[in-house]
Amino acid sequence: MNSSSIIEFKNVTKQYDNDPAVLDNVSFEIERGKFYTLLGPSGCGKTTILRLIAGFTEASSGDIFFNCERINDLPANKRQVNTVFQDYALFPHLNVFENVAFGLRIKKWKKSDIDEKVKEALHFVNLDGYETREIKEMSGGQRQRVAIARAIVNEPEVILLDEPLSALDLKLRTEMQYELRELQRNLGITFIFVTHDQEEALAMSDEIFVLNKGKIEQSGSPTDIYDEPINRFVADFIGESNIVKGTMVKDYVVQFTGKQFECVDQGLNENEPVEIVIRPEDLEITTLENGKLQVEVDSQLFRGVHYELSCYDDDGNEWLVHSTKKASVGEKIGLYFDPEAIHVMRLGETEEEFDRRLEAYKEGDE
Template structure:
């Protein structure tokens, strides 16, 4: 079992008289994993990085590193390094000097600096680029220089604040593979900030989904995608069809005026709920035999599938991802299985949600 390296306990961050940026945030970060803080702009994810790095102070609450309180520990005494969104490289220095900068500040021997810089550049596949000027490098190469500069100080935690956001789509995808491979090879803890859901799903061992200064849900990418805790998470992580429903009894839910078998339980009889079905879990076929009848409105070809928008008789929109082309204006049946239906309770805490999911396996 991995050891906890960072712990937040009821951390609040507030600037002046503004609303708190973080509201009683608590979580554990385990050693050697790739974590992602995911959420919209202004949700508090970069503030968490700054608190870990020591660039800002918590208003209240406690931050631990390897079991020791670090609220008052200065940034240069913390075993973390940060890769910033703009890389913050020195344009007048070559690659070697950029990577060596922190080591020179520490006044390490010249031979040791030489060895550490070459090793860091080898890790990010930039051996031979030591004399290259920063202005002569591509965006992806600059990002790797920034990572090498952070790694050369041998941190136990690497903080990455949206380091891929300035890259084009192809390079961004390539760098995702490189980052993930680098983290697994080094075995150190990465904490990565992004607002890109696909990036979070692709890179992470665990994701913290944030909104308005709170962690809405944490877990593996599969857990969060398959079992979102509320409408915000379901909407933010992937595409979702969300409709109002009523939990009739264990394993039986009603929505769109019909009752359906499901795999959810542990709720009150006739409790109002929200129902999520992912677009890829819906199949279209003949109206006869379909669980719902809908009318095809529009469709777009997305390369690997068609994105089809339909409406039912009550005006609910349904998005379907299908390899089969539909005909606009056609009435079709929607087909899905009980396990494709996910039921969300209003106001359920993450602890209550996790306990309910665990009860399904008992």
């Protein structure tokens, strides 16, 4: 565990009775002062990680460390973490002040100290003057801020957020994403956020862990994971992707749809089977003659900032295109893309092998 890490999981497994493991031999480190997101479909194990950190459940095997100390047996009330739940878990019979002050009263703080800390916490979440407001009179966004104020008033080292935005409408959800990110930066403490919303994860995070079936498929910055997905699951789950089978002919040359194309990938075996990812926004509509691919437009939708086209090539591969240019259904068009737009995925590659391959690219560029 390095000096900047606050939480570490070492080979942690969580299993109930004889059911398949909810978490399967998971290891990772969480650095101090960053915004982390656990991203994945329902049942992938992301909320279980939160519960293990908070002490609400115990690991079946493996070790969990907090500030270099093993905490597997440490009771939940002794851990320096606070949780903001999906439904906020506010007390409806208490007003805003008493909801935020609840934890401090349990700790038997002095009244003057409680008044000062609650006022400070409410100011931090822009709820000055709401002390006597009833919870039932608050909007969804205001309730979330009360829940966050209740969490930060105890000065935890880590705040855990279990899909706290899922019940909000789209506009408010977007506003709260910004507010949460700014709050984390201002507080300077570690946030661990659970969601299944890819756009939310990309917008808010310093680091993302993509989970699937109890394992971490890939971890990294939003840019890394979007631009360099390790496999089909990650590429498909993070944003929208065009994924086709191909062959790595040699360094910097890949073949798919029966043609060879320049790419920026290297270090794979010659004639190795691979999968190719090209993001919809990296495909440019052009003439048939200038296109690297020739396709027919099957459908077109206007998405506000761009058109979304579904197209098919002669081999039956579907190509999703995001473009400011308009086309007509049934029209044959060309699609152009740069070598940098092609991302080659090696079949069955582990994250460690993938990282070493990317490092080799960087060293080659230098």
